[in-house]
Amino acid sequence: MTKDVLVSISGLQMAVNTMENMDDEPIEIVSAGTYYFKDGKHYIFFEEVAEGIPGVTKTQIRLKGAETLEVIKKGISNMHMVFEKNKNHRCFYKTPFGELNLGICTSQIAVDEAEENINIRADYALDVNYEPLAECTIRINVKPRDSKEF
Numbered sequence: 001m002t003k004d005v006l007v008s009i010s011g012l013q014m015a016v017n018t019m020e021n022m023d024d025e026p027i028e029i030v031s032a033g034t035y036y037f038k039d040g041k042h043y044i045f046f047e048e049v050a051e052g053i054p055g056v057t058k059t060q061i062r063l064k065g066a067e068t069l070e071v072i073k074k075g076i077s078n079m080h081m082v083f084e085k086n087k088n089h090r091c092f093y094k095t096p097f098g099e100l101n102l103g104i105c106t107s108q109i110a111v112d113e114a115e116e117n118i119n120i121r122a123d124y125a126l127d128v129n130y131e132p133l134a135e136c137t138i139r140i141n142v143k144p145r146d147s148k149e150f
Contacts, residue, residue: 001116004145005035007046007061013126013134032145040064042118044142050076053096061140066111069122083122083138085109103127118142 010028033046044061057075062068069083076096082089083106093100105125112119120140126133 001035001037001118001142002144002146003034003036005033005044005142006145006147007031007033007044008141009138011136011138013136015134026139033142035142042142044140048073048075063111063118063120066109069106069109069120083109083124101129103130116144116147 008028008030010026012026029048031046031048033044035045036043042061042063044063046059048057048059050057053076055076057073057077060070060072060074062070062072067084071079071081071083073079077094079091079093079102081091081102081104083104085106085108088103088105090101090103093102103126105127106122107125108121108123110121118141120138122138124136124138126136
């Protein structure tokens with residue numbers, strides 16, 4: 001994989017109480033970023049801009065095999081989410097509008113890794129302040145910036 005990459009992150013949430021899609025379509029962002037592989041871990045860095053809010057959020061994704069996925073955000077929003085199969089993790093998600101106490105219980109992490117492509121999928125239950133909110137899926141795709149298949 002090259003240093004200069006395109007990162008696509010999409011997520012889908014199903015409300016726990018109604019089991020209906022919370023949104024008609026998954027939320028998706030695409031951003032240019034950088035990629036490194038060091039000490040058995042994949043590192044992906046990129047910046048996010050929130051519409052209507054000045055400033056940026058720097059995002060870092062760390063992946064260790066199909067064992068642990070971490071998403072770290074610093075800037076306008078701050079959080080450190082940890083996804084580990086069959087484990088519960090808590091984090092505080094600080095936004096310009098307030099802070100949320102999130103719980104993440106990951107049921108599965110799947111990684112499909114090729115020379116010029118990394119696909120990551122994590123399925124997890126999300127709670128806010130210990131109240132179940134949604135069953136979620138996050139998908140992350142990383143490709144070289146000059147890829148024609150993005």
